[in-house]
Every structure is written in structure tokens, then in C-alpha cells.
Amino acid sequence: MKPFAYERADSAEVAVREAGTAGAKFIAGGTNLLDLMKLQVETPQTLVDISRLPLSEIEEREDGGLTIGALVPNSDLAADARVIERYPVLSRALLAGASGQLRNKASTGGNLLQRTRCYYFYDTAMPCNKREPGTGCSAREGFNRILAVLGTSENCIATHPSDMAVAMRVLDATIVTLKADGDRRRIAIADFYRLPGDTPHIETALEAGELITHVELPAPPRGKQIYRKVRDRASYAFALVSVAGVVEVADGRIASASLAFGGLGPMPWRDAGVEAALVGKAPDDIAFGAAADALLANARGYGSNDFKIPLARRTLIASLRELTEA
Known part of the structure; x- marks a missing residue:
């Protein structure tokens, strides 16, 4: 870990003023940042400690x-x-x-x-555009099992x-x-x-x-809520695919649907086309399959993460069955 200065802020206004200088980072729990500093992926010149600010209610x-x-x-x-x-x-x-x-x-x-858990982002010996812009993306042709199949670019496939x-x-x-x-x-x-x-x-x-x-x-949404996470082991593992869903069924039809996905893209993924494929439809596998088609229309695997595409389909359909069951 490289040397750094440490400042403890006693107000949010002081914190942003101190963090406005070049090379400064906020720290609270530090559960991600400290790991990255130990590996010299992150090398802040100053840490501004905000952990004692009155923001815990x-x-x-x-x-x-x-x-x-x-x-x-x-x-x-x-x-x-x-x-x-x-x-x-x-x-x-x-x-x-x-x-x-x-x-x-x-x-x-x-x-x-939180920053990505891409292996190559954490390995400072390997090129990574997210860590060092312009150096390249090692993951595209490397081991990319946990990485994205939606929203990627030529420069990065991190999740x-x-x-x-x-x-x-x-x-x-x-x-x-x-x-x-x-x-x-x-x-x-x-x-x-x-x-x-x-x-x-x-x-x-x-x-x-x-x-x-x-x-x-905002006010709680109407309908049933679930979170389904598919991962390599039951504890302390990041999602291969996850689905956060809120669906309301009324009079035998899907009245409203909100769905977001983890493990598939560089951000929490939400696609209005997926929800549009469901609203007004009977809650059956025809509608669920259409929603999966909408989600994965532009999906692309990069080798060792190809399995995520059929896994996402199965996970979404299973989640929709649970969300719409009586």
C-alpha cells in the first residue's frame, strides 16, 4: 500500500471541500476501497474519513x-x-x-x-482500460466467466x-x-x-x-417482490445472474412489472422492453419467454461466460413464475 494522508471530516461540507483536491477519496466502511489500495489498484493521495458524519438514519x-x-x-x-x-x-x-x-x-x-470484481482489473500486471485507460481489455480474450454479456464495449466487459x-x-x-x-x-x-x-x-x-x-x-410498489440470485456457492459469492422483480397480477393479467438484473451488465441492468413484453399479458410461459427474448436480444458472450445467456433466460422465467403464482 502506498503512503497517503488521512483527514477526518466533521461535516459533509468539510468532507466535500477536502475531497475536492486531486487524488482524494472518501472512506466509510472501506470494505472495497482498502482491498484495492492494498493491491495498488487504487492509490489515493488522501483519504477523507466520513464514517462519523450524521448520515446513519x-x-x-x-x-x-x-x-x-x-x-x-x-x-x-x-x-x-x-x-x-x-x-x-x-x-x-x-x-x-x-x-x-x-x-x-x-x-x-x-x-x-463498489468497483468490478473482474480478475484483470485486480491484477495490476495485466492491461485494463478501467484501471488504466488506453491499455486494453484483457478480459475479452481471457477468462471472463463472471463478466458481462449486456452493455459491453470494445473497451470493457466488466460487471x-x-x-x-x-x-x-x-x-x-x-x-x-x-x-x-x-x-x-x-x-x-x-x-x-x-x-x-x-x-x-x-x-x-x-x-x-x-x-x-x-x-x-419512493412509496412501495404494488405487487409481489422477490430477489433471486444464482451464484457459485451459497455464501460470499457475487452473482452470475440475479433478478430483482416486482410484479402485480390483476384479473388474470400482469398489471405492472418492474425487473432489474445483476451479473449481466456493467451496471444494474433494466430494460423497458422486458417489462413491456409482460404488461397486459397472461402470466404464462409464452409471455415469460417473450420477456427473456427481449432481455437477451443483444446479449453477447465472450467464451467462458457464454453460459450466462441461457442461465439468464432460465433464471428470469423461474423468477416470473414465482412472482405470478397465486
Whole structure:
């Protein structure tokens, strides 16, 4: 690990001011950042400790939703009675991620900002456009079993690793931030993450020194909620494919459907065409197959991850059967 300066912020305003300097990074739980620093994938000149800021509360909203502080630990969020009752997809996604010890430390804001677990991103001896722009993507012709089949580019096929973010995407969360100049922003999660394109190292809409302070959830959606995760082992494994779903069935038809996917793309993946293929249809395998066709129309495997395409189809159909069963 390379030497770095350490500053402890006593307010969000101080934090963004200190983080506005070149080479600065925020740290809260540090469950991802510290690993990357040990490998010298991340080499911040300054760490700004935000762990003691008053951002650890879950508050009611007038619309029936919740405002979640960026420092709420994943374990606390998963166990909150309001989350369990109103947003079970979120609670289940959190419990499917990492180990209990890590969930005790990992923060809500940090979870959204996890970086890919691509083997080549972590290996500083290998070319990686996400780690060092312009050097190339070793994964495309390498071992890419866990990597993306949707939303990729010639420059990167990495996946986003968060389970929580997939549930937040299906719930249409809004991310509240404080910028280095003191302005505040509210960013819909649909606009928060960026496709790799020619700039895979730019992963979110955040500006330099911008701090996530809260996540807002709207009123709970109507319908049944599930989170289904397919992984190599039952504990502490990232998703090969995951589905966060909210579906309402009325009068024998699918009245509404919201679906987001993990393990398939460089961001929590959501495709309006998948939902459009379901709404108004009878909840049967014909409609489910059409939704899978819409999801995977542009999917591309890169060798050792080819299996993800049929696996995604089976996982989606199984999830839809569970969501629509009486």
C-alpha cells in the first residue's frame, strides 16, 4: 500500500471541500476501497474519513417511502422492519450479498460505488482500460466467466458487483449528493451509472469530490417482490445472474412489472422492453419467454461466460413464475 494522508471530516461540507483536491477519496466502511489500495489498484493521495458524519438514519418520507442515510450499514438496512415489510426485494438483496461481518461494515453509499470484481482489473500486471485507460481489455480474450454479456464495449466487459444496487434500480431509487461547490443534486438511479463505451474508467455520474449523502426510496410498489440470485456457492459469492422483480397480477393479467438484473451488465441492468413484453399479458410461459427474448436480444458472450445467456433466460422465467403464482 502506498503512503497517503488521512483527514477526518466533521461535516459533509468539510468532507466535500477536502475531497475536492486531486487524488482524494472518501472512506466509510472501506470494505472495497482498502482491498484495492492494498493491491495498488487504487492509490489515493488522501483519504477523507466520513464514517462519523450524521448520515446513519433511516427516515420516513411523506409519500410513504424512506430516506436512507449513506452511512447506514447494510446489515441495519436489511434488518429494518420497514424495509422488510415494504421493500422485501431490498432486504433479500442485501442479505444475499457478502458475509455478515462485511454487511456490518459496508455502507449504503459505498455499496452503490463498489468497483468490478473482474480478475484483470485486480491484477495490476495485466492491461485494463478501467484501471488504466488506453491499455486494453484483457478480459475479452481471457477468462471472463463472471463478466458481462449486456452493455459491453470494445473497451470493457466488466460487471457491476452490487446486489443492493440491483434492488435499488427496480425500486426507482434516487441518489442525493452534495457537490464540492456546496450544491446538492438528486440523481435518479437510472441516470447514475454509465455504460463503458470509450471511457470504462468513468463509472457513475458523480463529479470529483461529490458525496452521496442519502438514498430516497419512493412509496412501495404494488405487487409481489422477490430477489433471486444464482451464484457459485451459497455464501460470499457475487452473482452470475440475479433478478430483482416486482410484479402485480390483476384479473388474470400482469398489471405492472418492474425487473432489474445483476451479473449481466456493467451496471444494474433494466430494460423497458422486458417489462413491456409482460404488461397486459397472461402470466404464462409464452409471455415469460417473450420477456427473456427481449432481455437477451443483444446479449453477447465472450467464451467462458457464454453460459450466462441461457442461465439468464432460465433464471428470469423461474423468477416470473414465482412472482405470478397465486
